[in-house]
Amino acid sequence: MIPVQGMQGLRVAVLGLGRSGLSAARALAAGGAEPICWDDNPLAREAAQAEGFACVELTRDGAFEGVARLVVSPGIPHLYPTPNRVVAAALDAGVPVDNDIGLFFQSFATSEWDEFDVAPRIIAVTGSNGKSTTSALIHHILEHAGRNSQLAGNIGRGVLDIEPAPSGGVVVLELSSYQTDLARSLTPDVAVFTNLSPDHLDRHAGKGGYFAAKRRLFAEGGPDRAVIGVDEAEGAFLAGQLSEGAVDDRVIRVSVDRKLTGPGWQVFARKGFLSEYRNGKQAASIDLRAVAGLPGAHNHQNACCAYAACRALGLAPKVIEAAFHSFGGLPHRSQTIGEKNGVRFVNDSKATNVDSAAKALQAFKNIRWICGGLEKEGGLDGLTDASSSVRKAYVIGREAAGFAMQLKVEAEVCTTMADAVARAIADAESGDVVLLAPAAASFDQYDSFEKRGDDFSQLVQAHIAKG
CATH class of the missing domain: 3.40.50.720 (NAD(P)-binding Rossmann-like Domain)
Incomplete structure (x- = not known):
């Protein structure tokens, strides 16, 4: 405590x-x-x-x-x-x-630190999508490297439930906009901004208020290093606000859309390869294509953010690369449940909005897509470009018919998860992926996205267990 x-x-x-x-x-x-x-x-x-x-x-x-x-x-x-x-x-x-986050930052440092050889550090991760995977991956890399690490916040333990940090210890925090918006104290050593897409707009009175809540972690906190995803305008703007100029390496820019150039510090992924550039020269490269726990461009962005945060703490690229390969991924986030008769079953129940579902769809081919639920603001048009690999959609939720009408692919109204899984299995052929990526909240049928993912997983495991 x-x-x-x-x-x-x-x-x-x-x-x-x-x-x-x-x-x-x-x-x-x-x-x-x-x-x-x-x-x-x-x-x-x-x-x-x-x-x-x-x-x-x-x-x-x-x-x-x-x-x-x-x-x-x-x-x-x-x-x-x-x-x-x-x-x-x-x-x-x-x-x-x-809130408890403010109390934590106010209370984490103690007089005992005067006797430490190395002061403890805090890495705080925010953004719309990828926060949990990025936070868990950073924690995994630190543990792989033999560093004392605790994972808390919006994932793992509550921030005030963790143990006081030892000398050289690192606390990795996942922070939602609800948490950063209210905390009176925000002082991480390394702050990470993954990306921004519309979410929780009613709680923040629109996208501008939502971004402002995320921005507080950087503007109020004044981190020593800031890892910023710059593929959206908000991230590029935030990086520009924090940087004193092109050579300021206190800001590490991250992209999965393009190669980043210039004299600063950049980490980007293109065609499955992560590259680190400093002062205009390549410092490291990692082939992400064979990292089973991080499939797809969205997970490559998570890998880039985690890599940059760990490099900011001085970890070597080879150590980070080795840790990538032993990372198993998180439940409900592009989680492979199993395979039968050449058909792969993937649980991405955490894809609760259009942007995260689109990224899941882009990670696989020949998709039997289970989607639907409590639709969020903004409609489903953002899924159109990502749906080219979808062979058929199987729509669940109380408003399944209305959800299905908005999709630009062949869709079958199933309403329940059991029916959707059964229909997808009946249609699937070898080489197909049955993917749960709802693009909607779960609360019309489930208490949480975890319960929804567990339902899918149990149905799939029962199918796999059959002779």
């Missing part, structure tokens, strides 16, 4: 008692603060009370008298589309609003 510093003897309100909220309450108490908690769910309140935390209804008059800070869980809106009523009450009372 990371005890919260700077709050000793102070009363701190905690709103939302899920994983991050309870973790924050524990860390506050460990640091000598007095947490008072609230969640609209009575079961969540009971769980907090069972741990000895006081629960106080934060909407009542005077609830924020004597409160030094309000700590809010990431799923609770603080500004758009409308502020949560407790957040609004705190702001009216002049109480600062924060």
Whole structure:
């Protein structure tokens, strides 16, 4: 646990008692603060009370008298589309609003570091797509290299649940826009921006607000190194804002669209090869085509970002390349479930928006595509160019018929996952890939994209197990 510093003897309100909220309450108490908690769910309140935390209804008059800070869980809106009523009450009372990420950055460094040979480092990863894979890959590379590494944030453990870092330790954080938007303290040593595509637009009042939330990690944090994907206008703009000029190697530009040139520091992938250039000269090259855990251009972008972050810490290219080959990938992200009769089954349930689904489609050929679910804003036109390898789509979800009508490929309305998998198996031929890449949220039929992916995987495994 990371005890919260700077709050000793102070009363701190905690709103939302899920994983991050309870973790924050524990860390506050460990640091000598007095947490008072609230969640609209009575079961969540009971769980907090069972741990000895006081629960106080934060909407009542005077609830924020004597409160030094309000700590809010990431799923609770603080500004758009409308502020949560407790957040609004705190702001009216002049109480600062924060989250567990802000508390972590405020508390991570301790006086014990004065005795360390090497100060611990933090690598923070944000962006629209690829955050989880990039974060997990960085963590894997560090462990492969024998470095003490912990993975936390939007993946792995809660940030305040990790252990205090030893000398030379590295913490790898995946941070969503919900987390970066509110944290009062953001001070990573290396910050990574993978890419930007429309997502969570209601929460940020549009794409500009969404980008602004991501940008805070760099503008507020002032990292020593910034790894920036520059294939979108926002990334190119951010790299330009952070750089003092063409030779400023504090910014490492990343691309999978083109070769990057110039006197700075660049990492790019073209035709399956990762290249590192510094001062206009090639420093390293890695063949990514044989890396089974990182298929497709979108994973090559993840590889470039992870490579650049690890190079910023001084790891050698050969060490990073070896770690790539032992990386197994993450569940629900271009995850191969198995193969039968020459047909490969791939679970990319994490492809919850059009951009991520398009990248999954571009990674394979001869696709039997299972898609559909709770459609997000912006429509499905972005899938058209990526659908050339799709032999047929099998559409699930409560609005499957409407979803299918928007696709530019042959589509069959299946509604349920079981029906979609059965129909895809019946149609598939040797050399085909049955790919779950929904391009939609899961909440019309499942509690999470993980549950959706697990359903697909179980159906596929049952098919493979048959004689």
